Amino acid sequence: MNRPAPRPFSLLAEITHRCPLHCPYCSNPLELAAQAGELTTDEWRRVLNEAAELGVLHVGFSGGEPLQRSDLVQLVAAARAAGLYSNLITSSLGLSRRRIEELKRAGLDSIQVSFQSDEETLADRIAGTSAHANKLQAAQLVREFGFPLTMNVVLHRGNIGRLERIIALAETLGAERLELANTQYYGWAFKNRGTLLPSRSQIEHATQVASAAKQRLLGRMEVLFVVPDYYSDRPKPCMHGWGQKHLTVNPIGEVLPCPTAHEIKSMRFDIVREKSLAWIWRESDAFNRFRGTEWMPEPCHSCEFREMDFGGCRCQAALIAGDAAVTDPACQFSPNRQTLTEFVEASQKGTAPFSLDADGLTFRQNARKDDGAQ
Amino acid sequence: MQLPPSDIHPKLSSRARLQTDKVTGKPVLLYPEGVLMLNPTGHAIAQLCTGEVTFQEMVDKLAARYKKTSQEISPQVAEYLHRLRERNLLEMPGTTQ
Numbered sequence: 001m002n003r004p005a006p007r008p009f010s011l012l013a014e015i016t017h018r019c020p021l022h023c024p025y026c027s028n029p030l031e032l033a034a035q036a037g038e039l040t041t042d043e044w045r046r047v048l049n050e051a052a053e054l055g056v057l058h059v060g061f062s063g064g065e066p067l068q069r070s071d072l073v074q075l076v077a078a079a080r081a082a083g084l085y086s087n088l089i090t091s092s093l094g095l096s097r098r099r100i101e102e103l104k105r106a107g108l109d110s111i112q113v114s115f116q117s118d119e120e121t122l123a124d125r126i127a128g129t130s131a132h133a134n135k136l137q138a139a140q141l142v143r144e145f146g147f148p149l150t151m152n153v154v155l156h157r158g159n160i161g162r163l164e165r166i167i168a169l170a171e172t173l174g175a176e177r178l179e180l181a182n183t184q185y186y187g188w189a190f191k192n193r194g195t196l197l198p199s200r201s202q203i204e205h206a207t208q209v210a211s212a213a214k215q216r217l218l219g220r221m222e223v224l225f226v227v228p229d230y231y232s233d234r235p236k237p238c239m240h241g242w243g244q245k246h247l248t249v250n251p252i253g254e255v256l257p258c259p260t261a262h263e264i265k266s267m268r269f270d271i272v273r274e275k276s277l278a279w280i281w282r283e284s285d286a287f288n289r290f291r292g293t294e295w296m297p298e299p300c301h302s303c304e305f306r307e308m309d310f311g312g313c314r315c316q317a318a319l320i321a322g323d324a325a326v327t328d329p330a331c332q333f334s335p336n337r338q339t340l341t342e343f344v345e346a347s348q349k350g351t352a353p354f355s356l357d358a359d360g361l362t363f364r365q366n367a368r369k370d371d372g373a374q
Numbered sequence: 375m376q377l378p379p380s381d382i383h384p385k386l387s388s389r390a391r392l393q394t395d396k397v398t399g400k401p402v403l404l405y406p407e408g409v410l411m412l413n414p415t416g417h418a419i420a421q422l423c424t425g426e427v428t429f430q431e432m433v434d435k436l437a438a439r440y441k442k443t444s445q446e447i448s449p450q451v452a453e454y455l456h457r458l459r460e461r462n463l464l465e466m467p468g469t470t471q
């Protein structure tokens with residue numbers, strides 16, 4: 001790659017994999033990083049400063065549950081000092097009045113709270129713990145302190161039928177942005193995809209509901225809904241291109257071109273403890289491997305959509321086709337599309353109601369405390 | 375484009391932050407999951423959205439600055455404010471969407 005690297009705009013700072021929730025659709029890796037291996041406060045400060053120097057404007061503090069880090073307020077202050085617009089991406093467990101006051105003072109800009117459903121019983125069963133009531137209170141605190149509130153709901157077969165009520169909850173809570181995020185099948189979600197994938201009729205109904213809400217709430221609430229790629233002919237324009245706009249730093253300091261890049265088992269990721277963020281972004285093998293269009297095989301290489309979807313998702317190619325360097329199997333032109341289509345068709349047969357206790361649904365478990373860094 | 379009432383006080387939303395981009399030295403408006411790279415006119419308008427200045431005063435100031443008449447530029451200013459509102463980046467107290 002001889003062209004100069006583009007400028008990154010956003011950093012996802014996955015500051016810990018620890019999380020009080022056990023959602024079976026989590027996109028964290030199956031091998032979660034243990035606390036012992038996490039970057040220190042000073043290491044994160046360096047990452048934030050280097051990201052700002054590179055051109056990054058937005059930082060999302062995520063995880064796991066970022067509130068599990070006792071130094072979160074210091075990290076937010078460091079982001080603010082570096083001129084970054086910061087977003088806390090949280091389950092809200094641990095968001096006390098005192099903590100939110102401190103975060104406000106440190107300069108946090110916005111907060112995204114995840115919800116599992118609009119209703120407590122189902123929501124808590126999906127989360128694998130009692131969390132919903134806490135989230136309702138936390139969302140009120142977020143508004144009371146004048147933060148913009150984003151509500152994020154991961155959709156799957158178990159909750160997608162409740163979309164109208166989920167949207168109504170977002171309105172009640174005063175959310176300014178609602179992410180109706182169809183499950184992306186990586187990590188724990190891939191393991192559970194047989195149970196989680198909605199049926200075609202569910203997707204069609206949800207698409208109509210979301211589209212009507214988007215119109216109705218224009219200017220008041222931004223509503224996001226994207227048809228999942230398993231049901232689409234076209235792949236998603238993953239990360240707007242590999243190594244083009246975004247980088248993720250995971251709890252142990254690996255720098256990833258996308259949050260789920262750990263799915264590409266053959267790829268090695270450089271660590272901020274060993275190299276500068278600028279070097280990793282511009283020079284590292286991982287970031288250059290799929291940058292631009294030169295790496296593309298057919299049918300991508302000569303495809304008229306190649307600058308629109310960038311060949312789709314590398315992680316999905318690795319997961320489904322066993323090779324990260326081929327066309328995303330979600331694409332209608334991929335020789336591997338049939339694999340995905342067969343899976344989708346097999347999922348239509350089941351008329352049994354969604355059961356969280358179904359055999360094979362694996363709830364996320366944290367790494368043991370004494371596990372070393374991976 | 376219908377003009378907003380002349381005595382309205384447009385104010386950038388608290389979810390938006392106006393700052394200078396380190397890389398380009400140019401003004402940017404940051405908000406959740408998004409950024410607007412502002413051109414000089416957009417920047418001039420955004421800087422006046424303080425909640426202290428009325429729409430009419432805003433138009434008069436910009437007209438003086440760009441050596442135009444208020445009548446000439448008021449539709450453009452209104453259009454720009456409308457676009458900010460659609461992104462939920464502007465408060466106009468007393469108006470309804």
